[in-house]
Amino acid sequence: MQSRKRGRLQRLAGLLEIPQDIVMDLPRITMLGNKQLLIENHKGIIEYTPSMIRIKLNQGELVIGGTDLTLGNLQIEQILVEGTVGELKYDV
Template sequence: MQRRRKGNLQTLAGLLEIPADIVLDLPRITMLGNKQLLVENHKGIIEYTGSLVRIKLSQGELYVAGAELTIGNFQAEQLLVEGTVMEIKYEV
């Protein structure tokens, strides 16, 4: 039932030319080289150290591993991770 609803929402988003990330509550992840990672539409930070940042998403978690990681900007809808990003893992 839930899959059909998501399919209907995707179809509606396409017809109305609305980005799917808005309609389906999906994160938008933008990476600038290996120095910055911008995560939009997140649900908060689960864990934060200099080598690991775990970010809660609407469906799962995003693991960002690296060196000298810092939170450059933290807002309700977007989060900027700065440092040397070595690995990104999305777990549902």
Template sequence: MSKKGRMQRLAGLLELPQDIVLDLPRMTMLGNIQMLVENHKGIIEYTPELVRIRLKQGELVINGSDLVLGNLQVEQILVEGTMSEIRFNP
């Protein structure tokens, strides 16, 4: 069994959230106008049409219009605007 598999099993046995045990990002969306990204590793690129956020497993790419960053903290970023595409790049 891989390390990731063992960690997932341990999280299940201890009833711990997998995002904490596996160091995964947590993304919470409100429609297509707001996204809160927690447990990120920094901003790679930011324009009003594109936001790229570094994750432990790669990057999160958000395309849209009138995108703005708010609530910038070490552990979370709030992206607001009209989001038309969200994808993960390993």
């Protein structure tokens, strides 16, 4: 049932030329080299240490591993992670 609704939303987004992340409530993840990571449309921070950050997403979570990780520009809709990113893992 859920996959049928998702398929309809994807087709609608294609017909109306609307980005799928907006229609389907998906996260948008933008990485600049291995020094900055911008996560938009998140649901909050689960865990934060200088070597690992876990961020809750609509479906699952994003695990960021690295060194000297810091959170900058915290907003309701986006988080900027700075430091040396060594690993990204999307857990569903």
